[in-house]
Amino acid sequence: MDCGIKHASGRYIVTMDGDGQNDPADIPALVRALEEKEVDVVSGCSLKIYRAECFRGISLFGEMHRCIPAVLKIKGFKIAELEVNHRPRRAATAKYTWKRGVEGLIDMLSRNYFQTSPDNAYSIGEVVRRE
Numbered sequence: 001m002d003c004g005i006k007h008a009s010g011r012y013i014v015t016m017d018g019d020g021q022n023d024p025a026d027i028p029a030l031v032r033a034l035e036e037k038e039v040d041v042v043s044g045c046s047l048k049i050y051r052a053e054c055f056r057g058i059s060l061f062g063e064m065h066r067c068i069p070a071v072l073k074i075k076g077f078k079i080a081e082l083e084v085n086h087r088p089r090r091a092a093t094a095k096y097t098w099k100r101g102v103e104g105l106i107d108m109l110s111r112n113y114f115q116t117s118p119d120n121a122y123s124i125g126e127v128v129r130r131e
């Protein structure tokens with residue numbers, strides 16, 4: 001996801017699940033909401049639209065894709081929600097488990113830890129070498 005976002009060249013970036021549950025016909029409504037509400041992100045559950053500038057200076061890793069709106073909110077971006085059409089999954093099954101939730105939380109905390117001080121990466125390396 002990070003690679004795709006970094007290579008996007010438009011004003012807006014739309015993300016959606018790949019299981020067919022999101023309806024691409026909802027995208028124009030997301031664009032209208034983004035422009036009319038003068039916000040940076042509009043979330044329709046897993047279907048989201050972002051202004052491209054939201055991702056400047058942000059790198060995603062691990063399970064961070066689930067935390068993008070939270071990270072952007074912390075950075076001061078404005079977020080709105082919009083009800084969208086949810087279709088039955090045509091492919092795959094839900095993969096959300098408690099383990100994925102824990103992984104996402106660890107990724108979020110790690111991101112915050114490393115962004116607060118560049119020395120933190122060095123200090124973790126020191127702890128690992130001493131073990």
